[in-house]
Amino acid sequence: MLPNILDVALAYDLQFNPKTYGKKESLAKCPFCKEDSNKRKKFYLSLNIDYQLYKCWYCAESGGVLDFEAKLSGRSFTEVKQKYFGKCQTPIHPAFGLDPYQLEKIGWKEYKRKSFKEFQEKKDEVFQDWENYVKKELVRNYALFMCIAHLENQLERRKELLIWFIKRCWDSTVPNMYEMIQDEFLKPEYARKEWAIEGMEIGRAAWKACIKTMDFEIENLLVYVIFADYFYRENKKAHPNKERATQNHLA
Template sequence: MLPNILDVAQKYDLQFQSKSFGKKESLAKCPFCKEDAGKRKKFYLSLNTEEQLYKCWYCKKAGGVLDFEVQLSGKSYQEIKQNYFGTCRQSLHPAYRLTPYQLERIGWKEYKRNDFRQFQKHKSKILRDWKQYTHEKLALHYAIFLCIAHLENQQKRQKELLVWLIDKCWHATIPNMFNRIQDEYLKGQEQGPKKWAVEGTILGRLSWGTCLETIDFDMDTLFVNIVFLQYLRKTEHKKGHVPITEGVPIGG
């Protein structure tokens, strides 16, 4: 049986609108976007006590009660699920372990909900899609991290951008994403780079070169450049023109 979403919200000290508390739609301050903080009469987070769902009407963050506790606690989906339902004796295919948010990122969330038999049939493809998504997101955000790391004499700006990047990593729904990027950057070269780090290095250098040519170092522009370059390389890879991990060593 699923936990009560109000119990979970109270566990993490959410602030409720008193007149709606306990009703089918209970309202609370959103702990994710915090846009209603300091606004006495505004409560953007809606908690559906019948369906055990949550949704913020401002930032649009939404999901089920287990995902709600995942987001509030910072723990993994499997850990939260195990706390309530125990450990499953049968070994599960990795595709079944993906959270609703992860499945949404690769276009399989509604498929699982509406036709689970087909979801089971395509579990291997789902896992491949997730691995490809993970590779692309890690490469893209590693490229951004490299560009931030190489800003000279701009410590305040670097800190601001790292906070921005950490937030983007969090929304990508890949476990420990920022830590993986940071560890990859700091590790010794004798260990050899990950494939996504090689791809990210290429993207970062190409994008930085474009910024040098145009003298435009706005972070939004840099991000758009990296996304566009990744799309071009992916297209060329599909045509067989460019190996997706072709590049130069980190720090070279």
């Protein structure tokens, strides 16, 4: 049985809003960003006692109660899980490790809530949907990162966009997305993973559109990447042996 998230918070001396303590959504000072530490009436961290979830409405740090304790204690997620459940002899299917926010992104949150038995039967499909979602997010965000990195003659603009991009990755339900993208970017092109190569192709096409219009606004950059991604996949279907067909559409 999962620990009570309020008990975990109390064990690490979190400061609560007394008016909300014990309610479905209990509010506390956020120990991660600490943006509310000097604001007497502000409590940015929400603790949901029904689902044992937490989320900071300022820095967007979020997850389940085991993850919460892991971050507060500095221990690994595995160590915290073993503290409550011991060492599991039978491997747990990765679909059961997805939190409600991740399941919501792939359309399985309510399905699991309404019928856990059927969710168990479809666990392979669930995890496949999650893997597809993760790849799509990595590809598009790698393309965005490529475009930002190309702003070599606009250092202030690149710095501004990079800060925005890092926050975007932190807000994502894909764990460690920024670190994965950065690691792939630093590798030689031939050594990059498939999703990074796809993202590179899409990023090049989107960058051409940016250069053509001299438009580097965040909203439009996202649109260019989405269109480039769409054309990349359509070209891949029509020309499976052509790896660089995308660039011709936005050139």
